[in-house]
Amino acid sequence: MSRAIAAAAVLAFALTACGSGDSGGGGQAAESRTLTYWMYQDRTPQAGEVVEKIRKDFEKANPGVTVKIVKIPKDDFNTKLGSAISSKTGPDVSTLDQPLVSKYAKDGTIVELPAGTVSEGTYFKGAYDTNLGTDGKYYGLPLDQTGVALFYNKKLVPTPPTTWDEMKAASEKVHAADPNVAGMVVPKGDGYGGWMFPGIVAGNGLEMADVASKKILFDQPQAVEALQLWVDLLKSSPRKITDSDQPFQNGLAGMMISGPWDVPTIREQFPELDFSVAPLPYKTEPAGNIGGENAVVYKTSPNQDLAWKWLTFITNETNNGPLADALGGFPVHTKATAVGSGPEHEAFLAQLKVAHARPAVPEWIQINDEIIAPAIESALLGKMTAQEALTDAANKTRSLLGWNS
Incomplete structure (x- = not known):
């Protein structure tokens, strides 16, 4: 009898020690856990050093964790x-491009952010909302963010415009002063212009879609006015x-809309x-678009609790500033200190505080590139009016998504 009891005890201990089947990871001993995190390759050696320091600090704060x-x-x-993911050999947690979050959430690849993981207002709203699924729940945390703002030639445009009317007048x-110089490099109807467009629409008080109600909105007057502006x-x-080579940089355009990546290039090459940078002009409220990376936790991970702990650590007030800079973006934590300074830097920070996330629709990249972008170009080329172009695009989007309004 004593041997049977001893054998049972050994078996129970063994099962407890290797209980990695718990989806939350609670069955593993904390002192021997390994968390696998996939991310993009470092932009620079210095960026790699930032990531390595954060990793070591996390391991130090969590003894036994690798x-x-x-x-x-x-x-x-x-x-x-x-x-x-298909072969079930994926990581516990990884970087994920913003538009993919809603897709992975819908097909069950990633898990919902547990209630109470972060406090309301921890992250800027635009960045945080890029983690929404179609069900209105959050499925990740933002790592960094970027967007576009207004570049202006200070010789041609001494004071940057703040409203649409001021921008048109400038x-x-x-x-008028020189017919060989354009007032502005107007975005085109391509994927890049389509990415910018929702931020312009938001500057007139409208979102591109109401996902919860399954309504497409970008054929409404506010969006039509935004396209008519262009x-x-x-x-x-x-x-x-x-259409000439780098017209703004060569002094052939007074203004252009672009991102922070152009600032050092212009400074070096021109x-x-x-020039300087200012927030985007708007009609009814300050707004803009957003890009950047998020991070998500996978359903197959046996270390989900540890994964969320890692993500809150790398995006906390202390670490998010250096991390975002290492990733090539700006902080998403409202209290993080951004790396860098100067008027251009401040303009992008101000812009990102009012950024709006793209609709949490898995098909949005397809909608952007194949439907909205061509519609924009049709209006810009005069083939259709702004209203006609966006009405046609909205109807195509409704058909694609199976939405009735």
């Missing part, structure tokens, strides 16, 4: 991640000028250009 970081070139990341003044700007910003 964080295994796997770095993958960005261009290969989604393909390798998809293959790993553009007209520049072109159409009107073309009158003082002919493409025969703006040192004589006196």
